[in-house]
Amino acid sequence: MKPPSPLPRRRFLGAVTLGTLASGLSPASLSSAQAQTAGSSTAPLTRTPLSLMAPRPDGFEAVWAVNTLCQGRIAWEADDGTRGSASPDAFGFVPQGSSVLRVRVNGLKPGTQYRVQAITRSADGKTEETSVWKSFRTLDTKAASTSFVVWNDTHVNNATIQKLHTTTPAADFLLWNGDTCNDWTSEDLLIPTLLHPGQCDITEGRPLFMTWGNHDVRGRHAYVMPSMVATPNHRPFYAFRSGPLAAVCLHTGEDKPDDHPSFGGRVAFDALRHEQAVWLEETLRRPEMREAPYRVVFCHIPLRWKDESVQDYSKTGFDRHSGRSRAAWHDVLVRWRVQLIVSGHTHQPAWLPATREFPYGQLIGGGPSPTAATWMQGTADRSRLEIVVRALDSTVKHTVQVAPGRRTRAV
Ligand SMILES: [Fe+2]
DSSP states (O other): OOOOOSSOEEEOOOOOOHHHHHTTOOGGGBOSOSOOOTTOOSOOSBOSOOEEEEEETTEEEEEEEBSSSEEEEEEEEETTSOEEEEOOOTTSOOOEESSEEEEEEOOOOTTOEEEEEEEEEETTSSOEEEOOOEEEEOOOTTOSOEEEEEEOOOTTOHHHHHHHHHHSOOOSEEEEOSOOSSOOOSGGGHHHHHHSGGGBOTTTTSOEEEOOOTTTTOSTTGGGGGGTOOOTTSSSOEEEEETTEEEEEEOOOOSSOTTOGGGTTOOOHHHHHHHHHHHHHHHTTSHHHHTOSEEEEEESSOSOOSOOOOOOTTTTOOOSSOHHHHHHHHHHHHHHTOOEEEEOSSSSOEEEOOOSSSOSEEEEOOOSSTTTOEEEEEEEOSSOEEEEEEETTOOEEEEEEEOTTSOEEEO
8 A cells, every 4th residue: 555645735625505405315325436635626436336336255346436647556454454456457557437446456365345435636746645445355255144125217317216225234246237327328428427426425335236227228329328337347238146046147139129219229139148158158167157956047137028029120119028128048058057137128127037938037126206116135045145125214125035946946
């Protein structure tokens, strides 16, 4: 860790605005991004909290937004006194930019609790800001148990996001299962939606995995989103172990064919679905995936739905389930003995048990409004995987249990 900088340092003080107080959000849950500058009247360098994404057994990726050209680095500390600082990017630069800074942290120990902090320095070297310390725990592939939470289809509904943030407990990871936005009609929408959703610091105590929903790929500026969302392998499909759980995150693309006129020629998801099918064949043979007690897919659009009638895309038709994705992935997922597909998209919570034709359960979360929203709490240990789907008023919508190596059932 570097010694204290001689430069003027500014620390976020978590300023409380009238707007956030009026929203009913408690000051303790507010982000620290609305920086109050100590001893200076200039605008803060940083624009959002430090977002901790793509946790791994040996690290994570940090992402945060800035107001001007800056350089960034991440400092970390563990309870055993070890500490360090991460900054070089893959091309030997200190991470820098005038919009978003990203730092990939490597070399941490699995299953270990850390405190991490962003240090942001102006390009002219005259100002430096340090973020508040955030708690972070690396994943542990060998742990006996794991816990996770799932959000979906928040669609920039800030009342829902704020309630999810205050209700959802700390966990090994938060999986935001698509449709963070409506349409990316302006590039200005991306930073507040992805890095400061509902003005909340959503990754405190629960590092973030994200999957892409059909609205996340919609609009002329959707191509910018990958520059602000980290995944373990820099692709929108990836796999990881957390204790006994093997998770596969997939990109189901749009809910209409690629050549639909509303997409303006911007998308090529049939090719991406095929690439994911090839990747699944190789990935699911890896021992840590093949031998996991629990095998779950997270993807925005369900692979099954109650009504799978043919859609007229020339009118108002759209896919409630992704038949194109299922056609590409069903066989390889069944060979893997996938137990559960966890999705959103339909805006109504649902549970479709496994059948002879589809030997995997399909679990679906709710919609964007506070009365339609749900969140999922998952826990897995030696005896079972359980996912409880709750409304924002804590009403339990579904409870699904999976025995190790077995099919799913509702209780
Ligand atoms: Fe949605």
